[in-house]
Every structure is written in C-alpha cells, then in structure tokens.
Amino acid sequence: MPKVHRLCLVGFGNVGQAFARLLLKKAPELAVRYGVSATVTGIITGSHGAAINPEGLNLEAALDVYETGKKLDALSTVDPPEEAQTFIRTCPAEFMFEVTPVDPHRGQPALQTIKTALSAGMHVITANKGPVVHGYQALTELAKQQGLRFMFESAVMDGAPIFSLFRQPLVGANLLGFEGILNSCTNLLLGLMEAGKTFEEALDYGRSIGITETDPSNDVDGWDAAIKVAALVTALMGIPLTPQEVDRTGIRGITPEMLAEAKLAGERWKLVCSAEHSPNGLVARVSPQRVGPESPLYAVNGTSSYCQFKLDVLPGLGILEYNPGPETTAYGLLADFLNILEVQ
Known part of the structure; x- marks a missing residue:
C-alpha cells in the first residue's frame, strides 16, 4: 500500500498547474515504483481563492475551476484562510510547495511564507529564486534545526539537475x-x-x-x-x-x-x-x-x-x-519531493 504524503501548494499559476498535472500523470508510477501517494490537501492563490480538504483535493476539479476563472473556495471542506501564513498553519500537510512570482530585490513574501512552513513542521520545495538568494543561510539553518529539508531545484534552469548535481554526483568537487x-x-x-x-x-x-x-x-x-x-x-x-x-x-x-x-x-x-x-x-x-x-x-x-x-x-x-516550459519546472519540484523521501 503506497504511503500517503500530504502536500500544500502556495501559488497555482502556470507552474503550480503544471505540477498538479504532473502529479496526476505520475500517480500510478509513484505508487508502483516508489510506494508513494501524493495528496494535495490545500491550495492558496493570489486571485482565485483557496481550498483545504484534509482528505485530499480533486486536482482535476481544481484545474477546471482555475481555468474557468472561478474561485477554488467551492472545493474546500473547511473555511480556508485567505492569508498565506495562516493558511499554511491551518493546512494539514508535511510538504509545502512555494511557486509564487519572484521578487528579485527582497525575496518577499515568499521568504516569510517559507519560514512559516518550516516552523510549522513542513518540508519546503520552491521554484522561487528570491528566497534562495535573500534567505539561503537562515532557511537552511531553520530547516536543519527542524529536521526538515529546504529544496529549490527549479529555481535556476527550471528542472535541470543543477543543485542536486552538486549535492550528490559531484560531491567533493569545488x-x-x-x-x-x-x-x-x-x-x-x-x-x-x-x-x-x-x-x-x-x-x-x-x-x-x-x-x-x-x-x-x-x-x-x-x-x-x-x-x-x-x-x-x-x-x-x-x-x-x-x-x-x-x-x-x-x-x-x-x-x-x-x-x-x-x-x-x-x-x-x-x-x-x-x-x-x-x-x-x-x-x-x-x-x-x-x-x-x-x-x-x-x-x-x-x-x-x-x-x-x-x-x-x-x-x-x-x-x-532545450526550450523548457512550466512542465520542466514542475519536474524539478517533483524531483525534490522524491529526493527528500529517499533521504528520510
């Protein structure tokens, strides 16, 4: 029986939606090959509302709702907080995926969002360069203190294995x-x-x-x-x-x-x-x-x-x-997720 892992998505634009589609596509393979079932229990967006379902949201329905320009709130089984920090503390999940637009100058609000998730006991995976640049040391140390991981493969060159390359195959290289x-x-x-x-x-x-x-x-x-x-x-x-x-x-x-x-x-x-x-x-x-x-x-x-x-x-x-798109960025998120599970 695949082990269920609960995921929370902060951001549901092109990359967030591509990640949802990838989870749907890869679900059978994740179950058979890795013994993993990825269940999205919460999604919060900037302009399309939010939804929480502790039993798992219907991703196909979420994609359909978003595409029609409606609010995700109708999919929620609880009253979802509209503010990201409160949403993260409320959503029952072990992994938080942060896929909001980048702020190159300060890394906010993603930086605070990630701190909140780590403090709440969630592993964090992001495609956002801002927090990596403006909070790398603090976030890495916080994750270590919490016994968690802060991963960001998709932050540069989408899903290409750059950061993981230096963590694993190129260990010992400077x-x-x-x-x-x-x-x-x-x-x-x-x-x-x-x-x-x-x-x-x-x-x-x-x-x-x-x-x-x-x-x-x-x-x-x-x-x-x-x-x-x-x-x-x-x-x-x-x-x-x-x-x-x-x-x-x-x-x-x-x-x-x-x-x-x-x-x-x-x-x-x-x-x-x-x-x-x-x-x-x-x-x-x-x-x-x-x-x-x-x-x-x-x-x-x-x-x-x-x-x-x-x-x-x-x-x-x-x-x-070669000519990457949101799908390749989504793969980087999935790769980080699986790498965390293999480390545990």
Whole structure:
C-alpha cells in the first residue's frame, strides 16, 4: 500500500498547474515504483481563492475551476484562510510547495511564507529564486534545526539537475566559476531580432507564447539573470550574493545594427551570465557579449538555457536545457519531493 504524503501548494499559476498535472500523470508510477501517494490537501492563490480538504483535493476539479476563472473556495471542506501564513498553519500537510512570482530585490513574501512552513513542521520545495538568494543561510539553518529539508531545484534552469548535481554526483568537487545563458526571454528576443524582427515585434511574439511578461523589465534589464547568478553563487560557491551586487547590463542597448554587424562577422549577441574567483575576490556579471562558433553559447537558441561549470576536478562541465516550459519546472519540484523521501 503506497504511503500517503500530504502536500500544500502556495501559488497555482502556470507552474503550480503544471505540477498538479504532473502529479496526476505520475500517480500510478509513484505508487508502483516508489510506494508513494501524493495528496494535495490545500491550495492558496493570489486571485482565485483557496481550498483545504484534509482528505485530499480533486486536482482535476481544481484545474477546471482555475481555468474557468472561478474561485477554488467551492472545493474546500473547511473555511480556508485567505492569508498565506495562516493558511499554511491551518493546512494539514508535511510538504509545502512555494511557486509564487519572484521578487528579485527582497525575496518577499515568499521568504516569510517559507519560514512559516518550516516552523510549522513542513518540508519546503520552491521554484522561487528570491528566497534562495535573500534567505539561503537562515532557511537552511531553520530547516536543519527542524529536521526538515529546504529544496529549490527549479529555481535556476527550471528542472535541470543543477543543485542536486552538486549535492550528490559531484560531491567533493569545488565550483570555481561558471558561464552561461540563464534567461530564456532575452535569448529568444535576441534571436528574433537577429532574424529581422524589431525589439517590439520580438516582445509581442514572446508575450504571445507566454515567455515574456507584460512588463518585461526584469528580463530585459537583466534582473532575472542577475538573481539566477546570485542563487548559484550563494548556494553552490558558498558566497552570499544579492542581485544588486552583480555587475548587470541588460539588452536594451543592443540595436539591429549591432546584431547585423555581429552576424556578418560570424558571431551572435548573447546575454551572458558568469561568476568566477579573481585575485580581488568574486566577479559576478550579467552582460551582452558577442560570441563566436567556438563558444558553446553560440548554438543555444530560442528559449534554451546553458551553463558551463568550472570545477577544481573537472575543467568544464556543461548542462543544456532545450526550450523548457512550466512542465520542466514542475519536474524539478517533483524531483525534490522524491529526493527528500529517499533521504528520510
């Protein structure tokens, strides 16, 4: 008989819904292969209400309700609190999945939400970069004190195994630096502009496929890339770093003429993310750069991401994620969940 584990979801946007669909799809496999039954007992959203059912919510019904723009409250068997902190304390669950939008500057309110869940005795899994950057040490220590885990595989490069790679297969290796393309939106925009679209036309296309936000500033001005650099440096290199401390330049200054000139020279413009040790300390940077065919970054197209790591025992190890979407981010959440269960 599969062991039942109760899950609470804070956030039910694209990633939260993709995770719900993945749980439904994987339910038979989880039961047979891992002896696990994942039951979602609570969901709270920013604009579609909340629902709690200690026996487990009907995820298909939750997805249908959300898609029609209605409130989730109708699925609840108790009166659900509308405030996230109270909701977490009320929801009967052992795992809290935090999938709300990122605040690159302070990491709130997700940071406080995660503290509340850990204090309430829940393992925490998040796809949110903000708490990783602005609260990594405090949250990790709190989780350890509580005998719990704080996991965040999906915070950078969606579901690609980066953080878990350094926890397990690369145990004993020291990260000296990295370089890569970590922002899907700007990589897509630069490619479209290289093909002849204007900046605004590229933005409109990005919005039409759900890659670009209505306000693209976080992506275009390099903030999303900077917080990803900060997350990797903080968690993998052991150096606390905020996005404000990253030397950051976005892509607003890249003109069609610059793209055409690079193309004639056999090169391409990419928004390159990097960090490395130097004699004067850590150098962390986000900046548009011209790269040639000899660079692994040259062939990273569309919404794909790539990161090459420099280790003391491996001179170059690269991870490529091809055109990720909410489904790949959802997989990272599931992978963290299963990794926690295998550790217990």
